[in-house]
Each structure stands twice: as C-alpha cells, then as structure tokens.
Amino acid sequence: QVQLQESGGGLVQAGGSLRLSCAASRSLFSIDAMGWYRQAPGKQRESVAQITSLGYTIYADTVKGRFTTSRDNAKNTVYLQMNSLKPEDTAVYYCNANRGPVTSWGQGTQVTVSA
Numbered sequence: 001q002v003q004l005q006e007s008g009g010g011l012v013q014a015g016g017s018l019r020l021s022c023a024a025s026r027s028l029f030s031i032d033a034m035g036w037y038r039q040a041p042g043k044q045r046e047s048v049a050q051i052t053s054l055g056y057t058i059y060a061d062t063v064k065g066r067f068t069t070s071r072d073n074a075k076n077t078v079y080l081q082m083n084s085l086k087p088e089d090t091a092v093y094y095c096n097a098n099r100g101p102v103t104s105w106g107q108g109t110q111v112t113v114s115a
Contacts, residue, residue, distance in 0.1 A: 002026055002097040002104040009093060009109030012085055016113070020080040022095035022106060028071055029053060031097045034078045036069060038091035038111075045094070051078060063089075085113045 003025035012018055024031065033052045039045040049069040050058040057069055068081045078095060092108040 004095050004106035006095050006106040006109040009111045011112045013114050016085050017083045022078045024076045028073050028076055031099050033098045035096050036080045037094045040091040087113045087115045089113050
C-alpha cells in the first residue's frame with residue numbers, strides 16, 4: 001500500500017488559485033496512476049484529474065482548462081494546480097494511487113472558494 005499526504009488546501013476567493021500537493025511514500029514509477037478526487041457536502045466523490053506513470057493526463061469536463069495535474073518524480077509528489085476557482089469547486093480534495101489491484105487514499109484537504 002502507498003501512504004499519501006495531501007497539502008495545500010485553504011480558503012480562496014472566486015477567480016483565485018491554489019496548488020495542492022500529494023506526497024507518496026514510494027517512487028511514482030512504481031505506481032500505475034495517481035488521481036485527484038473531490039467530495040462536496042452531500043455529494044458523491046468525483047474524479048477531477050488523473051495522471052499515469054507515463055505522464056498522460058485526463059480531466060473532468062468541469063475542470064478542463066482550469067486545473068492541471070503534474071508530477072515531480074524526484075520528490076515522489078503529484079500536484080494539482082487549480083486556477084479560476086469557482087464556489088462550486090468547494091470540496092474536500094483527495095489524492096489516490098493505483099498500484100496493481102490496490103488503491104490507496106490520502107486523508108484529504110479542504111478547499112473552500114468564496115463568492
């Protein structure tokens with residue numbers, strides 16, 4: 001299993017930016033894909049972005065063009081750069097790691113966007 005630690009959440013005004021980080025306990029090359037998810041109060045957890053071990057990225061339509069995920073292999077860290085934030089982006093953001101049949105989750109970080 002992979003230990004994951006998110007950071008970088010906070011309170012920001014609409015139109016602002018935040019960068020989330022997800023530090024993994026092992027080399028990113030040993031992880032098939034890492035993803036960012038979010039869960040707003042009363043809603044189901046939804047996928048935001050995915051990045052594979054080869055660096056391919058996939059984004060949800062709701063964040064395409066505003067969010068960018070990237071990876072720093074030397075730091076075993078994946079990032080989620082969030083620009084042009086909207087109040088509807090308010091949620092707890094989680095990162096996950098898929099390694100074979102095992103999926104690991106971080107504890108989440110709160111992002112709150114005020115109008």
